[in-house]
Amino acid sequence: MPVFQELPLLGTERINRAYLRISVMAPELAEKCRPGMFFELKAGLPSQTRRLFKPISVFEASEGKISFLIKVVGPGTRALAELKPGEPLLLLGPLGNSFHLVKGQNALLVSGGIGYPPLAWLKRVLEPHNRVILVHGGSCAEDLFPCDRGYTLDGSSGDRGLVTQDIMDIIKTENIDIVYSCGPLPMLKALQACVGDLPHYASLEAYMACGLGACHGCAVPVGEGWQRVCKDGPVFAASLIRWEEL
Amino acid sequence: MPVFQELPLLGTERINRAYLRISVMAPELAEKCRPGMFFELKAGLPSQTRRLFKPISVFEASEGKISFLIKVVGPGTRALAELKPGEPLLLLGPLGNSFHLVKGQNALLVSGGIGYPPLAWLKRVLEPHNRVILVHGGSCAEDLFPCDRGYTLDGSSGDRGLVTQDIMDIIKTENIDIVYSCGPLPMLKALQACVGDLPHYASLEAYMACGLGACHGCAVPVGEGWQRVCKDGPVFAASLIRWEEL
Amino acid sequence: MNRLATALGRLRLKSPVTVASGTFDTGYFELFDQSALGAYTTKTITLAPKAGNPPPRLYETEAGLLNSIGLQNPGLKAWLNEDLPLLRDLLQIPLIVSFSGSSEDEFLRVLDGLELQEGIAGYEVNVSCPNVAKEGIAFGADPDVVFSLASSLAALTRRELIFKLSPNVTDIAAIAQAAEAGGASSLALINTLYGSAIDWKTGRFRISSFVCGYSGSGIKPVALALCHKVALAVRIPILALGGIHSWQDALEFFWAGASAIALGTAFYSDPLAAVKLRQGLEDFLRENDLSLRDIIGKAR
Amino acid sequence: MNRLATALGRLRLKSPVTVASGTFDTGYFELFDQSALGAYTTKTITLAPKAGNPPPRLYETEAGLLNSIGLQNPGLKAWLNEDLPLLRDLLQIPLIVSFSGSSEDEFLRVLDGLELQEGIAGYEVNVSCPNVAKEGIAFGADPDVVFSLASSLAALTRRELIFKLSPNVTDIAAIAQAAEAGGASSLALINTLYGSAIDWKTGRFRISSFVCGYSGSGIKPVALALCHKVALAVRIPILALGGIHSWQDALEFFWAGASAIALGTAFYSDPLAAVKLRQGLEDFLRENDLSLRDIIGKAR
C-alpha cells in the first residue's frame, strides 16, 4: 500500500555530470521496498507546485535509508537536482511490482541508461544465492556505473557499441539461466531478440501521471490488451510483451 | 528612451513586514530618472521566465544608484523579494512621464499605500525650492513611512482614519498652492473632491503588460478617450481625468 | 451546519468536491478518506470494451497535461460484473457512472444496462471526449443531437442526469441549453481542450495521436469563462472542472455559477488536493460566515 | 544562404518571426533592430474609431494573460493620416495591416481605403476578435460568411491576404478551407481563446468584461493542435501564433506546418524575445544543416 509523504532530503551527491544521487531516511517505507519498485517523486519547490510527480526507481533501500540515482533530463528531474539537504522531497510509493527472485541460477542483468538503478540493487540482492553478471550500456563515459561489463556508444569508456551486442555470446559462455533487464525500449527489444526462450523479466518505462493505476496513461502492450506500467508493472515477463507494437 | 537591462541586484532590505527596498547601480539610467517615472521590473529567476514585468516607481535615483520600495502582494513582487544580492534584476525603463516641478510654492503631497515611493522622492526634489508637506496613509502601522502626517485605518500608527480626511483643513491652514498625489483610485477620487480648483497632478496605477504604450492595456479615462498610464502617464493633470468613470 | 452542502439536481452532496471522470480511482482512498468527496465519478464506460490508444499517451506541458487514453475501458458487461460490485462495497458517497457511445442507440443500451443495477446515484453522459474518432465530440458539437439524446435518456431514468460538455465548440451555451431542454438535470464542463506537443529536435509528436486532450492549470481561464457563459444561459446546476487545483481556484468557479467542482489533473501534482481544497474552502467560508450558496453565481 | 527565408503567399520574408496584431508597436525598435522581424503587423483598425473597453483591461493568470482591449483604435481615417506615414518612414520590413469590421461592407470599405495607399505589403483580416459584441467572432465562426468575405476582399486586392482565425469554433479546419476557397492567400492562427478570472475573495471579475481573450504560454498546446489540423486541411501557408516564446516553441509550429510565426504575449515577459528566437532558430538550423523548408509540415 503506497504512502504519500513529505520528507527532508537527507543528502544529495552529483555523480558524473548529469546524474545525482539523493536519499531520505524512511525506515517504514524502506522495509517495503523490493528491487524493481519505484516512487513518484517531486521536489517540494514553488516552481513544482503544479507539476507532475516523476517515477524514479529505488536504487537502494537499506538501514532505513532509501536512495535514488537520477539523470537530469527535463524540468522535473532538474528541480530534484536543485533541492538542497533539509528541503522537502515529496514521495508517493513504493509503487509497482518487483523482480521475481531466484536461487542457484546464473543470472544476467542488462541495463541501459537510467535502467541501471533497479538492476544494481537487484544484483546485490541476488548475489548471495546466484551467480550474477551485470552488463550496462550508455552513450558515453558519463552514463557508465560500476558493472561487470560496460559499453558506450562513443567508446569513451568500456567497450564501444551497444550493450546488447555480445549478449548471445555471454548467454552461451556463462551458461545463463535467467535474464533481467531495464532500459530504453529499443535496447529491451534488441535484447529480447537475443534471449530466445530463456526466462526474461523486463522492467519497462512509460510516461506517468497518477502512478497508482488510475489514469491508464502508462499503458504498454502486454498480454491481450494493455497493462499499466505503474500498477501491473513495471516488471513484466518478456514473453508476454507484444514487442512488435513497441 | 527606455533601455532594457539585466543588472546584478546591489542590495535588498526588508522594511516593515510586507515591504522591501532593492537597488541597482546604473549611473546612466539614474541620470535619466525623474520623480514619477517607473521601471518595468522582473526577478531573473527561473520561476519568472514566462511571467510579466511589473511596474515599480523609482524611489530614489542618486549617485548612480536606483532604488525601489516594493510591497509584496503577488507572484511578481514575491519573486523580487526572493532575489538575492548579485542575482539578476531585469529592468525596462525609465518609463512614463514625471511630475511637473514648481518653485516657490506651498506643495501638498498625498500618498496612499504603495503610492509613497514617487512622492517621497518628489518631496526631496521639491524641498529646496518650495515648502512641502507630505501626508501618507495606509491600513496599518506596517504601511507607514516617514512623512509629515501619517494615517492608518486601524489607528495602529499616526492618526486613525483616511489620508484624505483632513485635506480640506490642511489646504486652508497651510495655504496650499499645488497638490501632487499617488495611491489607490478611491483615495485619489476622494482627494480630487477636496482639492477643488487647485492644480493637482495625480499619478495613476493600472495593470500593465508592455509598459511601452504598445498594448493599450493600461488605459484610463483621461481627456476625451483613453490614455495609457505607461506612456501618456503615469502623471496626469487631475482636471483632465474623468473621475466618475473610475 | 454544513457550509459546504450543495446539490447537483436531484443529488445532495455533503462536499462540493468531486473527481473528474477518467482521472481517479479508488486507489487514492489508500491516501485519503473518501468523505472529502461529495461524489465518485467513474472513468467513462462504453457498451463494448475499448482497448484505448497506443503509447505514449501522456505528456506534461509547461502548464498542463496532454493525454490520449482513448476511452480505454472493459466495456459495460465486464464493468457491471467486476467493477460495480467492488465500488458498491467500498463507496459511502454517491456513485456517478460516466458513459459514452458512438450512436444514440449505444448510449441508450448502456443506460438500460445501468438502470437495472442498484447503487448508482447518477450518470455523467460524456458527449465530449476529443480522443476517439467516432464517439463523443460528434455528439457534443450539435445542439439537435444533444437535445435528442438528452430526451431519450431522460425518459428512461429518474437518476441524476449530468451532461458533460466539450469546450471545443463555437457556442457551448447553445449545447448546454439543448441538453437542458432535453431533460439533463445538470451539466459538467469542461472536458479537455484540443492540444498537441511536438519534440522540437526530431519533429515527433509527443503522443501517439496528433491531437489530444489538454487539461490542467493552463485551461483554467477557459473553463471559468465557459462556466460563466453557461451559468447565464441555463437554470440547471453546473459541475465545473478544468484546471482546478486549489480552494481559491474552486471559489472562482463558485462565484461564476458552479454548484460543485471536480478535480482531475490536480491529483497528479498533489494526491491530497481534494482534502486540502475541501478544508481550505471550509475555513474560508467559516471565517467569512458564508455558505456555499451565498456565493454561487454571485460574481460581478 | 538564408536558412530562415520563408514566404507567406505572395510575401517573401527574410525572417519567419513576426509580431501578433495588437501586442506590439514601433516603440520596441528602441530596444532591438527591426531586421530581426520578417514583417510588421499593425493593431487591428476599423472604419470608425473605437474607444475600447473600460479598465481594468489586463490580468496575468498562472500561465498566460487575459486582455480585453476592445479593439481600441483611431479609425481608418486617422490611422491613414497619422500612423501610416510614420510607419512608412520607419519600416524596412513589409507592413501588414490588420483590420476588422462589423459587416462585410465595413471590411470592404476599409480595404478600399487601404488599397489607395502605397507601402502596404499585405492585410490581416481579423475575423476572430472575441472582445467585441458585433465584430469579429460573428464572422469567424461561419464558413459561409468567411467564404463570402474572402471572395469579396480577394477580388479587390493583389496584396497578401491573410485571414486570422479564432480558436473558439467547433471546426477551425472548415473555416480555414472556406477562407482558402474564397481567395485568402494565407492564414494566421490563433487569436485568443475565451478566458476569465475572478477575485476569489470578493467575486469581482478581474477584467471589466466578463469573458476576455486568453493568450500566452498556457494556450500553446491548443495553438499547436489547431495549426496542425489546419495544415492538413489547406494548401495556403500558415502564420502560427499562440503562446510562442522560445525558438524551441517556434520549431514545434514549423514541424506542425507553419511557414512563419508571430510573437505577442512573449514580448511582455522578454522584450527581446524576437531577437533571441530568430538567433536560436538560425543556430539550430545551421548546426543541423537544415533550412526552414526542410522541416515545415514534416512532423510525424
Ligand SMILES: Cc1cc2nc3c(=O)[nH]c(=O)nc-3n(C[C@H](O)[C@H](O)[C@H](O)COP(=O)(O)OP(=O)(O)OC[C@H]3O[C@@H](n4cnc5c(N)ncnc54)[C@H](O)[C@@H]3O)c2cc1C
Ligand atoms: C518505472 C520507472 C522508473 C524510472 N526510474 C528512473 C531512475 O531510477 N532514474 C532516473 O533518472 N530516471 C528514471 N525513470 C525515468 C524518469 O521518470 C524520467 O526521466 C523523468 O520522468 C523525466 O522527467 P522530467 O520532468 O525531468 O523530464 P520531461 O520533461 O518529463 O521529459 C524529458 C524527456 O524525457 C522523456 N521522458 C520523460 N519521462 C519519460 C519516461 N517515463 N520514460 C521515457 N521517457 C521519458 C520525454 O519524452 C522527454 O524527451 C524511470 C521511469 C519509470 C517509468
Ligand SMILES: Cc1cc2nc3c(=O)[nH]c(=O)nc-3n(C[C@H](O)[C@H](O)[C@H](O)COP(=O)(O)OP(=O)(O)OC[C@H]3O[C@@H](n4cnc5c(N)ncnc54)[C@H](O)[C@@H]3O)c2cc1C
Ligand atoms: C506606474 C506604477 C508604479 C508603481 N509603483 C509601485 C511601487 O513603487 N512599489 C510597489 O510596491 N508597487 C508599485 N506599483 C504596483 C505594482 O505594480 C503591483 O503591486 C504589482 O504589479 C503586483 O504584481 P504581483 O505579480 O506581485 O501581483 P499580481 O498577481 O499582479 O496582483 C496582486 C494583486 O494586486 C492587484 N494589482 C496588480 N497590479 C496592479 C496595479 N498595477 N495596479 C493596481 N492593482 C494591481 C491585482 O489586482 C491583485 O489583486 C506601481 C504600479 C504602477 C502602475
Ligand SMILES: Cc1cc2nc3c(=O)[nH]c(=O)nc-3n(C[C@H](O)[C@H](O)[C@H](O)COP(=O)(O)O)c2cc1C
Ligand atoms: C488522463 C485523463 C483521462 C481522462 N479520461 C476521461 C474520461 O474517460 N471521460 C471523461 O469524460 N473525461 C476524461 N478526462 C477529462 C477530465 O475528466 C476533465 O474533464 C479534464 O481533465 C479537465 O479537468 P482537469 O484540468 O481538472 O483535469 C480525462 C482526463 C485525463 C487527464
Ligand SMILES: Cc1cc2nc3c(=O)[nH]c(=O)nc-3n(C[C@H](O)[C@H](O)[C@H](O)COP(=O)(O)O)c2cc1C
Ligand atoms: C493585449 C493584446 C491585444 C491584442 N489585440 C489584437 C488585435 O488588435 N487584433 C488581433 O487580431 N489580435 C489581437 N490580439 C491577439 C494576438 O494577436 C494573438 O493572436 C494572441 O495574443 C495569441 O498570441 P500570443 O499568445 O503569442 O500572445 C491581442 C492580444 C493581446 C494580448
Ligand code: FES
Ligand atoms: S500512470 Fe496512471 S495508470 Fe499508470
Ligand code: FES
Ligand atoms: S502597458 Fe501596454 S500600453 Fe501601457
